[in-house]
Amino acid sequence: MSTNHAKALLEIDQLSIQFGEKTAVDALSLSLQAGERLALVGESGSGKSVTALAILRLLNAARVQGQIRFAGDNLNAKSERQMQAIRGADISMVFQEPMTALNPVYTIGRQIAESISLHQGVHPRAARPRVIELLEQVGIDDAARRSYAYPHQLSGGQRQRAVIAMALACRPRLLLADEPTTALDVTLRRQIIDLLLDVQKQQANGQNMAILLITHDLGLVRHFAQRVAVMEHGRLVEVAPVEALFTAPQHPYTRKLLASTPRREVRPVAADAPVLLQARGVAVDYPVPGKGLAALVRPATRLRALDGIDLDLRAGETLGIVGESGSGKSTLAAALLGLQRTSAGEIRVFGRPRSDYARRERRALSARIQAVFQDPFSSLSPRQTVEQIVGEGVALHQRHFDADARCQLVLQALAEVGLPADAAGRFPHEFSGGQRQRIAIARALILQPAIVILDEPTSALDVSIQQQILQLLTDLQQRHGFAYVLISHDIAVVRALAHRVLVTCHGRIVEHGEVSAILTAPSHGYTKKLIESV
Missing domain, CATH: 3.40.50.300 (P-loop containing nucleotide triphosphate hydrolases)
Known part of the structure; x- marks a missing residue:
């Protein structure tokens, strides 16, 4: 020019x-x-x-x-x-x-x-x-x-x-x-x-x-x-x-x-789909220590990050959770994964309270609930090959597989997310951002989980790669019946992938319902503000 x-x-x-x-x-x-x-x-x-x-x-x-x-x-x-x-x-x-x-x-x-x-x-x-x-x-x-x-x-x-x-x-x-x-x-x-x-x-x-x-x-x-x-x-x-x-x-x-805007291609959830995950009255508090000398004589105050959360997740369903930073989305994800102790309420997984699972059962339970995080580069070990990263869950939870069988499972998982077989011997830094997120998805799906927590899975990706990852997640759900909890601040991503949506503000659910109804005609002022900000 x-x-x-x-x-x-x-x-x-x-x-x-x-x-x-x-x-x-x-x-x-x-x-x-x-x-x-x-x-x-x-x-x-x-x-x-x-x-x-x-x-x-x-x-x-x-x-x-x-x-x-x-x-x-x-x-x-x-x-x-x-x-x-x-x-x-x-x-x-x-x-x-x-x-x-x-x-x-x-x-x-x-x-x-x-x-x-x-x-x-x-x-x-x-x-x-x-x-x-x-x-x-x-x-x-x-x-x-x-x-x-x-x-x-x-x-x-x-x-x-x-x-x-x-x-x-x-x-x-x-x-x-x-x-x-x-x-x-x-x-x-x-x-x-x-x-x-x-x-x-x-x-x-x-x-x-x-x-x-x-x-x-x-x-x-x-x-x-x-x-x-x-x-x-x-x-x-x-x-x-x-x-x-x-x-x-x-x-x-x-x-x-x-043309790379997210497209909605989800199928309806079966009417008789079982409830896999429930939360009732879940609350999470964090200690906030005092400052200066007051911290030595006064007990730490408590900050309520989640307050009275109720939700249900059925097989084959995607539940979207949206809200601003600090609204409690990631804290809720950690609680659902069993990585965050709750202060009140109950989380039921596959019909049983999480607290009722014995230690050995909790290890097996973790294989059935997997997570895909926002930044694949920080969630993938830079010192391990893709084969080691993706196969780590199999080595931990399915020890009856020998090395050759585990390698075959890894290759199958990579093929399912659209990566070539020669990717197995390479390291995370050799891949693009979209390819690294595919590796993270392969690591989660290799154990055939029933529930996958998706914590901002596309926010660090450009628009065309974002569309590819959303299409991949949709295809995997339709193929395997995965249930997703989708945590995102991107309204377009939630509209493309979710069946229902919860809107969180300061640790509380302010609105919930079918995604088309909430995002088309929100009733709460906070939801309206989120949508107007897009």
């Missing part, structure tokens, strides 16, 4: 990036005007994040060719010291996972003050008013007190806001936002995007801040961006204004992305 060299703030000209023999970005040319919001979209591995890292010169192990000009200056020609002065001051970046972007041993306030101190020569103490101003600007309540909090003491949404505050500390002219909302629920996602729209209006050296948004969330792109650039296998395949791209996409790959 043509670029206007007189006006463009960022110009990328014939950028190519190689890691060994692999080309991650191939002859990319793109421009970004001052004050513009440009979305860079594509599937995992398309080169989006690598391009952002190349702009900041953070790819030490790669061979980079081409030119990247910022405000007319060639960044590739600058020294490392000159780049250090640019990073965080003129060009800032917001990363996908705030817990990896924040230092766990320093307070939020100290980390923001450090950026101001490094680039503006201000003593960290003198930077404190600016730190509080930034935290207030990004919508963190009680900013003065929160500035003394460590990252683990904040929620996911608060941590992402703190990372944005750090990126805005020196009023950059360009903000690179790499999947800034992927791990957040729908209301937080909307809040973060609205926040970026608000802070963009602030003046940076007389110009509005430009934002390069890297994402696979097409709904977010339509709400946020002015222009969209689409990448496939490292190449730029289409650039267009946002409305033009969504209404009349030109490239087949763009049309494929837009």
Whole structure:
């Protein structure tokens, strides 16, 4: 595409990036005007994040060719010291996972003050008013007190806001936002995007801040961006204004992305399907220790994470559980799996109270209730091969199988989730995100469980891979009669896969019923807010 060299703030000209023999970005040319919001979209591995890292010169192990000009200056020609002065001051970046972007041993306030101190020569103490101003600007309540909090003491949404505050500390002219909302629920996602729209209006050296948004969330792109650039296998395949791209996409790959919205293909649950899992009046409390000397003389208070939860799950059914972060979804999943002690109520599994199962029976029970977690990379051991990972449950629960028989079961499970036989000898880091999630599903289904807990199984995946995983889960349910508990903040995923849905807020169920009725005509204000945030 043509670029206007007189006006463009960022110009990328014939950028190519190689890691060994692999080309991650191939002859990319793109421009970004001052004050513009440009979305860079594509599937995992398309080169989006690598391009952002190349702009900041953070790819030490790669061979980079081409030119990247910022405000007319060639960044590739600058020294490392000159780049250090640019990073965080003129060009800032917001990363996908705030817990990896924040230092766990320093307070939020100290980390923001450090950026101001490094680039503006201000003593960290003198930077404190600016730190509080930034935290207030990004919508963190009680900013003065929160500035003394460590990252683990904040929620996911608060941590992402703190990372944005750090990126805005020196009023950059360009903000690179790499999947800034992927791990957040729908209301937080909307809040973060609205926040970026608000802070963009602030003046940076007389110009509005430009934002390069890297994402696979097409709904977010339509709400946020002015222009969209689409990448496939490292190449730029289409650039267009946002409305033009969504209404009349030109490239087949763009049309494929837009058609990758979750589709509903579930079958009705049999009228005589037995109830496999029940919860009645389930409550979970967490101790909250006091602060300072009071913690030595006063007992810890109790925080009620779940309060009076009732649910039923039948064979072949998918029960969706939706709610914001902190609403108790994952705590409920842990309680249903027997990994969280309940404070009140009863959980019945296959007709018996869980508490009635003897220790030996509980081990056998765990084979019949499996889980697939949100992040397959952290839930798969990096030191084990796929064969060891998938076959571990068989080795533990079905010891009568010898090594050859266990290997055959692993190969069958891999084939069922669409992975080739040679995947068995490889390690998790050799696979894409979607392939790793297939491995996690194979690990769960190899034991032929009756119940599978799906805790945000697609939130870290791009739209086309997400659709593939949902189709796989639907096919497996229809083939084997699995019952799913689907925990998700993605309304589209719940609509595509669930039969019934429970809406949780502050540990309580505020609405429940058939998925079509709840998501089409919600009666509770909280449910309406969730759906409006999509």
